[in-house]
Structure formats: C-alpha cells, structure tokens
Amino acid sequence: FSSSLSSDHKHSRLTDHFRTSDLLLNSASFIQDSEVPFFVANLDDLFQKHIRWLRNLPRVKPFYAVKCNSTPAVIRVLRILGTGFDCASKGEIELALSLGATPDQIIYAHTTKPQSHIKYACTRGVDMMTFDSEEELLKVSACHTKAKLVLRISVDDSKSAVRLNQKFGAKLSKVEKLLERCKELDLEVMGVSFHVGSGCTDSSAYRQAIEDARHVFDTAILLGFQMRLLDIGGGFPGNEDFHIQFDEVKKVISEALDEFFPADSGVQVIAEPGRYYVESAFTLAVNVFAKKVVMDDVTEIRGADSDTVMMYYISDGVYGSINCLLNDPAHTNVAPYLHRVVDSSERRYQSIIWGPTCDSLDRVTDTYWMPEVHVGDWLLIDNMGAYSVSVSSDFNGFDKAHVYPVLSAHTWNMNVSHS
C-alpha cells in the first residue's frame, strides 16, 4: 500500500486509529493564518468501507462513481484497493486513466454521451458503456464498433432522495425493440444495468430491479446475445445515520442475486457506489470570519424565540462545499460543531450560520442552539464527502475548500494485494 501511494506526497501519515475530529482538535498547525475552508479526507475510512463491502457483497465488484468525489487521493486509494471506476465523461475517463486505472477497469456509465467522448473512449480502449436509446446506438455504431454495451433499464426509484429514472433508463416495454436494433447494427450487448436512485431509502427497490434485469437477460438470451454482466448501480447509504443501513441493503441484494442470478449462472455482478465510499470520510472545516449579535430586533428573525440571536458568517456555504443543501436531497443533515472542547456549563445561544457570499439563499443552518463562537474560530461538519468537492463553485470569488488527505501508519503499512 505504502509503496503504491508514495508517489502521492500530498497526504499525511498519522498514528493508528485516529478520529478526524480529534485530529483537528489537536493540530493547530493545519489552521494557522488562514480562513480558507478545508476538508480532512480520512483515507482509512475508505479502506474500512472497502473491507465492509468485500465482506458483505463478495460477489459484487464495486466500480466507484468518480462523479461523487474526484479527489485524486480517493481515486488512487480505491485503485490500489482494486475497485473499478464508473466514469461519466471524457474528463472522468482521462482522470481515472491518469491515476493508474486500466481501460478494462472502467465502465463509461452515461447513457447519453457526446460523440467526441465516445471517440475518446474508443481510442483509449474503454469499451464497456451503457445505453438506453436507439439514437445512442447509432452514435456508438459510428464511433466505437468494438463497444461492449450494457443496457440501462428504468426501475422504480420512488423511494430515493435523488430520482434518476425519468432522465435515464429504457422502459421494459422498449427493451426488445432496442435489442433487435443492436442486432441489426451488429453491436455487442453484454449486460444490463440500473440505478435505484441516489440515497435509496427502501431496499426492496433493489430486489425489484434485479428481478426486472432477469427478464431483460432472458429476452436478450432468446435473441442470441451472450449476456454476462449485471450492474446494480449506486444508491447505497454513505453513513450510519441514514434512513437505512448498508447491512439491510446488502441482505436484500444478496438474496435477490441468489434467486435471480445465482453464482453458478456465470454472470459477473458489478455496482457503481459513490456516496457509500466517500461520504463519511470527509470532514469540512470552516472559518468564522464575521459575527453579529442581534438583541433589539430578534422578533424579525425567522425561528427566533430568545432575547439574543447570534449570526455567524463562515468561509464556505451553499455555493461551495455545502451545496448539498441546494442540490442533494439525500444530504440535508448539515450540523456544524465547534472546533474545541465545549464545557457542558457554557451558555448556549440561538444561532444562525450563513455562507460567505452576498446571496441570502446562502444560509447553512436555521436557528439552532450552540455555545458562543468568536471571529477566527473554526467549525467542523462531518459526512461531507459526497457530491461536495466535485460540485462546488467559487461564486462571488470565494476560495474553494482545499483537501488534505490523511492516512494512519497502520493503513500505510498494510500489505494490500492489487487485484
């Protein structure tokens, strides 16, 4: 592990089994003389998540969804651990290849692709790609005749925070016609994929989708295709506080696979987890750079019911790393806490936390009770690894958060086989 990572000199090695919040509490050197927000990316957490995945879903090879967080250290660690990568564009394919992934470890998992991106995949030998329409087949047939196609079907995502199946996925009623078109165009179809939606709250969605995929397999086999890959997409929870637990999801998936795609069927099963791997690994640290104490006109403040309300202005907000409050319905629980030990006897004030920009939509919390914070203090926010770094902007000219990857000596010294 260490020899493979040693080219990446931008991460820190730490003593065993550290907790990110403790690390931040004890390391003033990280935060001296700066107001710029930053993430601590706990690479040990990725490692633990991967072990958990292998123990619980040993038949399912994860292809990490790069879109979720494309920090190079994340890609590098996952590559060393042996995951594949779900890339959605030329840029993501370029990134994964530049960090050591091989073309056969990549699935180009976007059903609507610009022609130039398909051509790029072709020149780099990335053959596995999804589709869900006849128009896409025509482009693939013009640009990448060696493509190994995976038919994405639309499935029930009504219980997921982020629904994807209106935009992507062929209806089951259209599958046969699409497969016949593949035959006419002499294109290879190797499997079926689906995505139950990000932040899935009902594990039975996976069972129904796997059963639907079985029907599509049967139709394709009757038409003469050699079907050998099932891709069960993403949607897995990224932290233990989510509505459903990974253990419940894996139980439903394992049982459905045993029933519809048993191990002796010879079908390779892959998944495209994003949030699962990175959400809990990233803690965001934000600087409090301004403060107002409101005492006279508190009644004008929404939600205020005390004589004093504190307003804090922090160095990151909903246009930056905390964009999940606007864009990611699967992640609304943003709970900043103080970067110092808090005494239980300290007075709590009703407080509102605002992001740094000139926009009043840039509000990070509603009123909530917390000890007094001073200009220059730092606040921490856990579980910030999914769709944060990769979606944030520098709107209004505010710096984007830096990422500091950290790794324990224990993990550094581990002997990981590079499968």
Ligand code: PLP
């Ligand atoms: N695969 C595809 C095609 C996606 O669109 C997404 C997310 O939008 C993912 C995988 C990752 O999903 P999640 O982060 O919920 O695991």
